[in-house]
Amino acid sequence: MKKVLVLPGDGIGPEVVAEAVRVLECLRNESGLAVEFEYGLVGGAAYDVHGQPLPEETLKIAKEADAVLLGAVGGRQWEALPIALRPEKALLGLRAALGVFANLRPAILYPQLAGASTLRPDVVAGLDIMIVRELIGGIYFGEPRGVRTLENGERQGFNTLVYSESEIERVAVRAFEIARDRKGRVCSVDKANVLEATELWREVVTRVGGRYPDVALTHMYVDNAAMQLVRAPKQFDVLVTTNMFGDILSDAAAMLTGSIGMLPSASLNETDRGLYEPIHGSAPDIAGKGVANPLATILSVAMMLRYSLHEPLAAARVEAAVAAVLDRGLRTADIREEGRPVVSTKAMGDAVVAALRASFS
Ligand code: IPM
Numbered sequence: 440m441k442k443v444l445v446l447p448g449d450g451i452g453p454e455v456v457a458e459a460v461r462v463l464e465c466l467r468n469e470s471g472l473a474v475e476f477e478y479g480l481v482g483g484a485a486y487d488v489h490g491q492p493l494p495e496e497t498l499k500i501a502k503e504a505d506a507v508l509l510g511a512v513g514g515r516q517w518e519a520l521p522i523a524l525r526p527e528k529a530l531l532g533l534r535a536a537l538g539v540f541a542n543l544r545p546a547i548l549y550p551q552l553a554g555a556s557t558l559r560p561d562v563v564a565g566l567d568i569m570i571v572r573e574l575i576g577g578i579y580f581g582e583p584r585g586v587r588t589l590e591n592g593e594r595q596g597f598n599t600l601v602y603s604e605s606e607i608e609r610v611a612v613r614a615f616e617i618a619r620d621r622k623g624r625v626c627s628v629d630k631a632n633v634l635e636a637t638e639l640w641r642e643v644v645t646r647v648g649g650r651y652p653d654v655a656l657t658h659m660y661v662d663n664a665a666m667q668l669v670r671a672p673k674q675f676d677v678l679v680t681t682n683m684f685g686d687i688l689s690d691a692a693a694m695l696t697g698s699i700g701m702l703p704s705a706s707l708n709e710t711d712r713g714l715y716e717p718i719h720g721s722a723p724d725i726a727g728k729g730v731a732n733p734l735a736t737i738l739s740v741a742m743m744l745r746y747s748l749h750e751p752l753a754a755a756r757v758e759a760a761v762a763a764v765l766d767r768g769l770r771t772a773d774i775r776e777e778g779r780p781v782v783s784t785k786a787m788g789d790a791v792v793a794a795l796r797a798s799f800s
């Protein structure tokens with residue numbers, strides 16, 4: 440029996456997570472998927488109850504679970520809190536505690552949504568990129584950090600970009616392994632012309648690449664990568680990069696598809712234990728209205744099935760069910776199109792579950 444910890448979180452998190460859980464329940468009913476759920480508090484929802492965004496209890500269950508499904512964290516009411524108590528801090532703490540160093544962020548343009556991108560259709564049609572972002576190192580976690588007062592009384596903020604060889608190596612290995620199952624190309628993104636830490640990054644990735652002669656490795660400076668992503672994104676297959684560069688580039692890549700409400704993510708540790716979450720945030724402006732797109736969270740469940748629960752066929756079924764509802768013209772507000780009816784979060788979830796169930800008959 441596999442254990443999944445469900446952390447709905449804040450904003451639209453609970454709404455979209457509910458639909459994704461129904462998808463797993465459907466698989467349990469139809470195909471005997473051996474999965475059980477536990478629920479926990481995270482983010483602002485946890486702060487309101489426990490006075491902290493990542494309670495011990497949540498952390499404990501998360502470490503025991505085979506996978507964690509997280510909705511989203513954050514909202515205006517918690518923005519004034521000190522950094523250590525903000526909902527976002529829970530996300531960083533959870534990632535670090537689970538040791539999920541490899542963050543997989545696919546940017547796929549569904550052919551059914553070709554019109555949603557702000558880029559010309561010929562630039563993005565068929566887009567299928569996998570960004571592998573290092574998630575628990577680099578400048579996000581480097582010490583020393585803080586704000587200090589200089590002798591002249593002026594304050595100075597500082598953070599540290601650090602990467603050890605083993606941290607670079609393990610995420611590089613992931614990227615090469617993933618590329619093997621795709622088009623066999625890895626582009627490593629760094630700023631090796633300026634930053635020593637990423638000069639080492641380039642050296643280690645190159646060394647790891649030597650063990651994967653079947654994968655073509657290229658290197659790109661991050662400024663050029665940002666430009667190439669909007670100029671000719673289809674040149675990329677797998678992109679592997681540092682925590683902060685990956686944060687920035689994955690938002691840009693997500694927008695190429697025009698529909699951030701569609702994009703899932705997986706964060707994995709050495710043993711394939713994972714944290715799964717939609718790329719979009721808590722969207723407080725539409726929370727509670729039942730209009731959010733649940734597909735990114737449902738597709739995160741597909742990633743969970745593939746990477747942590749080792750059920751590739753079930754993963755493919757869920758992805759096919761999502762494609763089927765898009766084919767049928769169902770659209771939530773974020774991906775609305777002229778002449779198509781807009782459906783609610785619940786109706787979209789219903790449709791995916793129905794398509795999934797139908798795939799078994
Ligand atoms: C992301 C987010 C987080 C990050 C924030 C919310 C801490 O932007 O998952 O990309 O910077 O990693």
Ligand code: MG
Nearest residue numbers: 686687689690
């Ligand atoms: Mg981000």
